[in-house]
Amino acid sequence: MSPRPAIRPGGRSARVQQSVHTAVRELQAEGGDLTVPRIALRAGVTPSTIYRRWGDLQELLADVAVERLRPETPPADLGNLREDLEHWATDFLEEMSSPPGRSYIRDALAGDPDGGNAGQCSAYAVEQVETILRRAAGRGEHVPATDTVMDHVVAPMMYRILFRPGPLDARYARDLVATVFYRLMPLP
Amino acid sequence: MSPRPAIRPGGRSARVQQSVHTAVRELQAEGGDLTVPRIALRAGVTPSTIYRRWGDLQELLADVAVERLRPETPPADLGNLREDLEHWATDFLEEMSSPPGRSYIRDALAGDPDGGNAGQCSAYAVEQVETILRRAAGRGEHVPATDTVMDHVVAPMMYRILFRPGPLDARYARDLVATVFYRLMPLP
Numbered sequence: 001m002s003p004r005p006a007i008r009p010g011g012r013s014a015r016v017q018q019s020v021h022t023a024v025r026e027l028q029a030e031g032g033d034l035t036v037p038r039i040a041l042r043a044g045v046t047p048s049t050i051y052r053r054w055g056d057l058q059e060l061l062a063d064v065a066v067e068r069l070r071p072e073t074p075p076a077d078l079g080n081l082r083e084d085l086e087h088w089a090t091d092f093l094e095e096m097s098s099p100p101g102r103s104y105i106r107d108a109l110a111g112d113p114d115g116g117n118a119g120q121c122s123a124y125a126v127e128q129v130e131t132i133l134r135r136a137a138g139r140g141e142h143v144p145a146t147d148t149v150m151d152h153v154v155a156p157m158m159y160r161i162l163f164r165p166g167p168l169d170a171r172y173a174r175d176l177v178a179t180v181f182y183r184l185m186p187l188p
Numbered sequence: 189m190s191p192r193p194a195i196r197p198g199g200r201s202a203r204v205q206q207s208v209h210t211a212v213r214e215l216q217a218e219g220g221d222l223t224v225p226r227i228a229l230r231a232g233v234t235p236s237t238i239y240r241r242w243g244d245l246q247e248l249l250a251d252v253a254v255e256r257l258r259p260e261t262p263p264a265d266l267g268n269l270r271e272d273l274e275h276w277a278t279d280f281l282e283e284m285s286s287p288p289g290r291s292y293i294r295d296a297l298a299g300d301p302d303g304g305n306a307g308q309c310s311a312y313a314v315e316q317v318e319t320i321l322r323r324a325a326g327r328g329e330h331v332p333a334t335d336t337v338m339d340h341v342v343a344p345m346m347y348r349i350l351f352r353p354g355p356l357d358a359r360y361a362r363d364l365v366a367t368v369f370y371r372l373m374p375l376p
Contacts, residue, residue: 115351118350119353121351122352150347152339159346163306163310165303165306
């Protein structure tokens, strides 16, 4: 991610960020052409404020996309690891494979010469998976490594979303979780 | 992929495609700004020829990227499935994680509202994997399903390349192949 000025919550910088992000989301929802002048007008800032802060339209869209992909709540706690992982994976697949999900992933990857925005998306997933695994370990359950879940549950879902167009259903997510449970668990 | 006129090999359409692709690759290698007028000038065609055929710069870059990602030779035949898969996976990882590989993948994903270009990249990988599996089955070896290799070898490599910036080495590719061999083989 490009270095950005530190944002003081409630400061002018935070207010600019919020109003520009809101303007982008509104214009996206309206389906019109996205241009820096239109976004600036809607946000009540000058185009040069946007260029100074985000560099160009693509980086701004990537920033908005990463923000949209940030999970809003911790993963549900259903009382056991298998169900927690299944629930999280089916939700993740549904969200990421929806038309808005796909377009956010695309935006995050596009405005990203150094991989920072995409890295942030994956960091969100790692965080959610680690929450699930930590809770399960706390209940005394046997747990796989975080990377096993990332490589064999998250990666196959994202690869299919991006590279293998076709229908994807909850059963696919559950099958990947079952593969981790029945094939890829470390020995106790 | 957008519908394109069928290309008669040796016809004018094929010559235009070749000279435009060559112009893009030369300009990319020189590291200059890529614009449709510059590409047209180098290729000896008019800009409107490019717009008519490819729609816009992003779609043209995606088309060139997919062409660059097309494997030039069938996978090496080392006499057994394990070595064939290891060899192919380490080559694939090295190529795709190189700076040009990453930028082709990015281009293929960017100019791709309907997922067709990215689908073509994945179709190339499926084809290579199927060649390896078919050869092994012909030798009487026990083989995994194509989708097992796509989901648990190809997908984790591509996910790390795109979403988890960091060093990736041949050992990672070989470990994924070992996981398929020791954990994910179907019963004979």
